[in-house]
Amino acid sequence: MESVVNVQNLSKTYGGKSVVHHVSFTIQKGEVVAILGPNGAGKTTTMKMILGLTPPTSGSATIFNTQSTQVKVKEKIGVMLQEIDLIDRLTVRELIELIRSYYSSPLSFERLVEIAGIRRETLKSMASKLSGGQKRRLGFALSLAGNPELLVLDEPTVGMDIHGRESFWEKIADLQKEGKTILFTTHYLQEADEFADRIILFQNGKVIADGKPNEIKSRIRFDAVSFLLKEQIPIDFLKTLPSVTDVYVQSERIYVVSKNTDDILRTIFEQNLPVHNIQIEKGSLDDAFKHLMLLEKEHLQ
Numbered sequence: 001m002e003s004v005v006n007v008q009n010l011s012k013t014y015g016g017k018s019v020v021h022h023v024s025f026t027i028q029k030g031e032v033v034a035i036l037g038p039n040g041a042g043k044t045t046t047m048k049m050i051l052g053l054t055p056p057t058s059g060s061a062t063i064f065n066t067q068s069t070q071v072k073v074k075e076k077i078g079v080m081l082q083e084i085d086l087i088d089r090l091t092v093r094e095l096i097e098l099i100r101s102y103y104s105s106p107l108s109f110e111r112l113v114e115i116a117g118i119r120r121e122t123l124k125s126m127a128s129k130l131s132g133g134q135k136r137r138l139g140f141a142l143s144l145a146g147n148p149e150l151l152v153l154d155e156p157t158v159g160m161d162i163h164g165r166e167s168f169w170e171k172i173a174d175l176q177k178e179g180k181t182i183l184f185t186t187h188y189l190q191e192a193d194e195f196a197d198r199i200i201l202f203q204n205g206k207v208i209a210d211g212k213p214n215e216i217k218s219r220i221r222f223d224a225v226s227f228l229l230k231e232q233i234p235i236d237f238l239k240t241l242p243s244v245t246d247v248y249v250q251s252e253r254i255y256v257v258s259k260n261t262d263d264i265l266r267t268i269f270e271q272n273l274p275v276h277n278i279q280i281e282k283g284s285l286d287d288a289f290k291h292l293m294l295l296e297k298e299h300l301q
């Protein structure tokens, strides 16, 4: 198989703070891969390092086995970042034509307008005056202008309405059938699950799981025992119990995350811990993912 993106031990530090930490993965031709994780997990920074827009502190990233800053690679990549800077005083039509003119074999104007779902009446509008959703569509058209082999999309559906999202994902599926490789970031588990062949799960700048959506979903599902404290006691020792993967506090309730909730209950009773209102949480997938997001926020504070 042909490797399209190759990331080896990639790290980025901003002002002494590690935001991407020894990340490695390879993406093969024709894969649709989601980089999934909560806000601030390091998804955009990783993407920018892959694209050569931000230099890594250490490690390396290549596209088609070449540094992405080289022109011959740029011809093969289409990119849509979160903030779309649109040149002032150009209409949508003029901007699409301008970007097409940079490439040796661009997609036709009509095809771009059709794929991106841009309405005919929008073509005469000033690009910089478009709504958020319309800007995203235009950004999608521009990313495809050069008929790229690799599409890199940062949070592509933010700001799109439900119909916009549906048609966007249909087009992505069509592009995959044409053999294109697609890498996108998202913080929606559902989006990654439904539309990617593979999910690379980020947390706190690290890859914590990498696999097919079903594998990832089974990784993040969790059970927990939760309780309130009758009196303040140190709870850190709970983290050292063999089956425990996490202990956190939310609205005064202590959550002890473990695949073996019986073990936790036994410890509570054997040690006669001053707790009350004990609950067994059999987390749904959505809860598990929200939990992951919440953890991220607490770690950042």
Ligand SMILES: Nc1ncnc2c1ncn2[C@@H]1O[C@H](COP(=O)(O)OP(=O)(O)OP(=O)(O)O)[C@@H](O)[C@H]1O
Residues within 6 Å of the ligand: 014, 019, 037, 038, 039, 040, 041, 042, 043, 044, 045, 046, 187
């Ligand atoms: N230029 C920068 N200078 C300093 N810190 C930065 C810079 N860019 C990103 N960061 C920090 O790096 C961390 C990771 O940010 P990044 O944008 O990569 O996360 P993300 O997973 O893409 O999140 P989001 O979904 O919010 O874009 C954050 O804590 C962010 O504040």
